[in-house]
Structure formats: structure tokens, C-alpha cells
Amino acid sequence: KRLAILASGSGSNAEKIMAHFQHSAKAEIALVASNKPDAFVLERAKKFNVPTFTFSRKEMDAGQLLEKLREEKIDWVILAGFLLKIPVALTRAFPDRMVNIHPALLPKYGGKGMYGAHVHEAVKAAGDKETGITIHLVNEHYDEGKIIFQASTPLTEEDTPESIAAKVHELEHRHFPQVIEGLV
Numbered sequence: 760k761r762l763a764i765l766a767s768g769s770g771s772n773a774e775k776i777m778a779h780f781q782h783s784a785k786a787e788i789a790l791v792a793s794n795k796p797d798a799f800v801l802e803r804a805k806k807f808n809v810p811t812f813t814f815s816r817k818e819m820d821a822g823q824l825l826e827k828l829r830e831e832k833i834d835w836v837i838l839a840g841f842l843l844k845i846p847v848a849l850t851r852a853f854p855d856r857m858v859n860i861h862p863a864l865l866p867k868y869g870g871k872g873m874y875g876a877h878v879h880e881a882v883k884a885a886g887d888k889e890t891g892i893t894i895h896l897v898n899e900h901y902d903e904g905k906i907i908f909q910a911s912t913p914l915t916e917e918d919t920p921e922s923i924a925a926k927v928h929e930l931e932h933r934h935f936p937q938v939i940e941g942l943v
């Protein structure tokens with residue numbers, strides 16, 4: 760199976776996934792694509808000799824990302840910190856073959872604008888006793904795709920958005936590669 764990772768930022772999840780599949784017979788990370796030419800995830804891909812592709816929102820919306828994924832014969836698309844709304848044509852091209860990770864326990868803290876630090880700030884403000892991660896299939900309704908996996912971690916009053924982010928990242932790094940392995 761040929762997997763493509765879409766990411767907009769640092770790519771710590773992408774790194775764990777590339778490392779996990781580096782010697783896999785089951786799947787290979789065939790492409791890392793980003794809408795940010797300076798995203799650190801592209802540096803991480805180079806370290807793993809994974810081909811990269813950058814595109815603008817306009818190009819994505821014009822179908823150029825879909826074209827590239829077809830050219831590369833991609834079977835699965837993994838969203839790992841990808842911050843743009845996926846065009847409907849793209850979600851429809853990969854029915855039940857597009858996976859996203861969300862840094863909270865959906866359906867809580869999902870939807871527009873809830874990404875990165877905003878999520879952890881909202882969890883903190885709500886005084887939640889736990890948070891976690893959600894790995895789900897992506898359909899045209901974004902954060903409402905079928906939930907594949909969730910893991911949670913306890914929180915205390917001492918936790919800050921930064922410490923919450925660290926706990927969530929640890930869960931992501933521990934689980935995302937394995938969950939993908941079980942899916943593809």
C-alpha cells in the first residue's frame with residue numbers, strides 16, 4: 760500500500776509514521792505533501808528520503824493535489840496536522856481511505872478553528888479532567904467521519920495548555936502509527 764501524508768506544520772506525527780513504516784512490507788510512505796513550502800515536515804521527509812510535494816490552497820482547490828496523488832498511485836491519505844479544509848472532490852476520491860488525527864476527544868472540541876493550541880486552551884478553560892486524541896476517517900463533513908480510535912489522558916488543575924499539548928502529542932506519537940498499520 761502507498762500512503763501519502765498531508766501536513767502543514769512541524770510534522771512530529773509524520774516523523775513517527777515514516778519511522779514506523781521505514782522497514783514495513785505492508786505499506787510505504789510514498790509522499791509527504793504540504794501547503795506550506797517552509798513547513799518543517801518537509802525537512803523530516805528528506806531525512807527519510809520520502810518524496811515531497813508543496814501546493815497552494817488555490818492549487819489544491821483546482822485539483823492539482825488530487826492529480827499528484829493519482830499520479831503517485833496513492834492508496835491512503837493520512838492527515839497529520841493538515842490545517843486546510845479538504846476539497847470535497849478529494850474526500851470523494853478516497854472514500855474510507857483518508858484518516859485524520861484530532862488532538863481532543865471528538866465530538867468535543869471539533870469543527871472549524873479547533874486545532875492546535877486553541878483546542879488545549881478550550882479544554883483547560885472548561886476544566887476538563889481528561890483529554891485525548893481521536894483518529895477518524897475523513898468525509899466531506901470533516902471532523903464527523905467514522906471514529907477509528909480514541910485514547911485519553913487525565914488532567915489536573917496544574918495542567919496548562921502547554922502541558923496538555925505535550926500529553927496529547929505523547930498519545931499521538933504512541934498510537935497513530937499503529938492505528939494506521941491496523942487500517943491499511
Ligand code: GRF
Pocket residue numbers: 766768769770771772773839840841860861862874875928931
Ligand atoms: C497534532 O496535535 C495533531 O493532532 C493536529 O496537529 C498537530 C500536528 O502536530 N492535527 P505535528 O505537526 O505532527 O507535530
